[in-house]
Amino acid sequence: MSGYFSMFFEMVIGFVALFLVTKILGKTQISQITPFDFIAALLLGELVGNALFDQNAGIIDILFVITIYAVIMYTSEIISQKYKHTRHMLEGFPSIVIYNGKLIRDTMKKNKLDINQLQHLLRTKDTFSIQEVEFAVLEANGTLSILKKSDYQMPTRKDLKLSATEVDLSTTLINDGEVIMDNLKEKNLSIEWLSEQIKKEGYERIEDVFYAEYIKDKPLFLLPYLNRNHQKWDAD
Secondary structure (H helix, E strand, O other), X not given: OHHHHHHHHHHHHHHHHHHHHHHHHOOHHHHOOOHHHHHHHHHHHHHHHHHHHOOOOOHHHXXXXXXXXXXXXXXXXXXXXXXXXXXXXXXXOOEEXXXXXXXXXXXXXXXXXXXXXXXXXXXXXXXXXXXXXXXXXXXXXXXXXXXXXXXXXXXXXXXXXXXXXOOOOOEEEEEOOEEOHHHHHHOOOOHHHHHHHHHHOOOOOHHHEEEEEEOOOOOOEEEEOEOOOOOEOOOO
């Protein structure tokens, strides 16, 4: 039993340490996984796993492994920022796979990208035909960026000669039946105002509302726990 407790404790410590490392390295290191990051992550997982199941390894060993990983990743980031010529080696570089509507077969072959994989990546961009694409760039992290042909691009307000309108971010005021007071204060709103708005929509209590979203000069968007008849949502 003591072995399980020790493993549990070491796992918690390892998780907390990894969480702190990701916070230090920044969000872009998580969202933009390069080949270097992928290899480093596999290596870290192997080392941490061995440390957890090795009876001779303790918390100090796990923290040492994670610290070395953090130092390597942080150092590589500093190097790539300071010396631009190292970015291609550490981070990779984007490759054009469609140019002026034509497939660049050599680039696809170099990046081990076949037609089926390209079509899958295009569908993730809501594009279901290669004919719609003028340019496509395979990014270093494996995602695809595309520029559609003019005939398939959505018109903007500028294209339609419409006047510009103010854009506001939505703010969550209620989440899972609980009021987010910080967001209320940020928008200079009161709990009394929120209760009044909820009652206007036919709900007696804040607890009846699962989710509430606020956008300036627009009606409050509500998703209830119960419907108007205060019956449970039907699973069917």
